[in-house]
Amino acid sequence: MVKLRARCLLLGDxxxxxxxxxxxxxxxxxxxxxxxxxxxxxELLMKCVNIPETSDSVELYLIDSAGKQTLxxxxxxxxxxxxxxxxxxxxxxxxxFVNCSYxxxxxxxxxxxxHIPGILVGNKSDLTARREVxxxxxxxxxxxxxxxxxxxxxxxxxxxxxxxxxxxxxxxxLYQERRSAIQNLSPG
Amino acid sequence: MIDxxxxxxxxxxxxxxxxxxxxxxxxxxxxxxxxxWMSTGMFPQEFIICFAESTKVxxxxxxxxxxxxxxxxxxxxxxxxxxxxxTEKEFEHTDGHxxxxxxxxxxxxxxxxxxxxTSGYDHFVSVHxxxxxxxxx
Numbered sequence: 001m002v003k004l005r006a007r008c009l010l011l012g013d014x015x016x017x018x019x020x021x022x023x024x025x026x027x028x029x030x031x032x033x034x035x036x037x038x039x040x041x042x043e044l045l046m047k048c049v050n051i052p053e054t055s056d057s058v059e060l061y062l063i064d065s066a067g068k069q070t071l072x073x074x075x076x077x078x079x080x081x082x083x084x085x086x087x088x089x090x091x092x093x094x095x096x097f098v099n100c101s102y103x104x105x106x107x108x109x110x111x112x113x114x115h116i117p118g119i120l121v122g123n124k125s126d127l128t129a130r131r132e133v134x135x136x137x138x139x140x141x142x143x144x145x146x147x148x149x150x151x152x153x154x155x156x157x158x159x160x161x162x163x164x165x166x167x168x169x170x171x172x173x174l175y176q177e178r179r180s181a182i183q184n185l186s187p188g
Numbered sequence: 189m190i191d192x193x194x195x196x197x198x199x200x201x202x203x204x205x206x207x208x209x210x211x212x213x214x215x216x217x218x219x220x221x222x223x224x225w226m227s228t229g230m231f232p233q234e235f236i237i238c239f240a241e242s243t244k245v246x247x248x249x250x251x252x253x254x255x256x257x258x259x260x261x262x263x264x265x266x267x268x269x270x271x272x273x274x275t276e277k278e279f280e281h282t283d284g285h286x287x288x289x290x291x292x293x294x295x296x297x298x299x300x301x302x303x304x305x306t307s308g309y310d311h312f313v314s315v316h317x318x319x320x321x322x323x324x325x
Binding site: 001002003004005008058061081083114127153171174175178179182 | 206207208209210211221223226229230231253259284285286307309310311312
């Protein structure tokens with residue numbers, strides 16, 4: 001049995017639904033916040049996820065950071081040492097998808113060479129008529145960066161669990177990989 | 189001269205901040221650098237070694253992997269509290285083999301040694317062996 005801990009940053013443009021998603025994670029989808037209140041700083045939520053078919057679990061410390069450009073610099077000071085990235089865009093906004101590259105670069109610079117595993121999330125999948133980003137395009141973008149891609153609707157509570165599980169499993173696999181590498185080390 | 193494993197001298201690991209059942213903290217003091225304790229995510233990480241009796245410690249040798257910065261504290265109390273800072277050290281990164289660092293502790297007495305890993309070169313770090321060279325009695 002292993003209990004892993006990961007500091008996971010939720011990042012993406014303003015109003016793509018990062019806070020809505022993180023609240024869904026936190027209250028297991030019982031409440032979708034209908035009024036919009038922009039996150040001005042950083043919010044921290046903890047969620048424990050069990051890895052199926054094992055007795056292992058991952059405690060995710062989710063950091064919901066403001067996506068508004070003018071606030072990013074101040075928020076970055078509170079990101080800390082990150083373990084994972086959950087990059088979110090709005091399926092009805094092409095621009096929010098294009099900006100994912102910018103956010104990736106920002107995180108890469110922040111982490112100074114340490115590889116940060118992550119997943120890509122297209123949110124607001126319930127707004128089918130207004131969709132601007134095709135699944136195949138997003139999928140390809142994610143794949144080329146070694147990330148898994150998921151589509152969710154925080155409003156319809158669609159796929160939120162799958163998202164959490166994917167985050168936890170990504171970190172769990174990284175741990176297993178590192179552990180077997182250490183087992184095969186030669187003595188100093 | 190090979191130092192006897194700390195566990196054979198009655199030392200115990202009494203506090204640890206990460207746990208993988210397959211790699212328990214006892215592996216740190218069993219004298220075998222093939223067995224290890226591993227951190228399971230985020231920093232800082234720490235462990236506390238408690239000696240059977242107050243022990244004069246001139247130095248410790250730490251075999252580890254991916255540890256970047258280590259702080260060592262000690263106390264002379266029966267309880268694992270009220271530590272005073274002794275030293276800290278930045279470890280070199282190694283690739284494919286263990287880090288082995290000898291750290292001088294200026295020969296003071298201690299009942300507990302507290303090791304705080306404040307940062308690492310990767311998400312996870314491992315500690316394979318902590319040994320204390322025996323002073324000639």
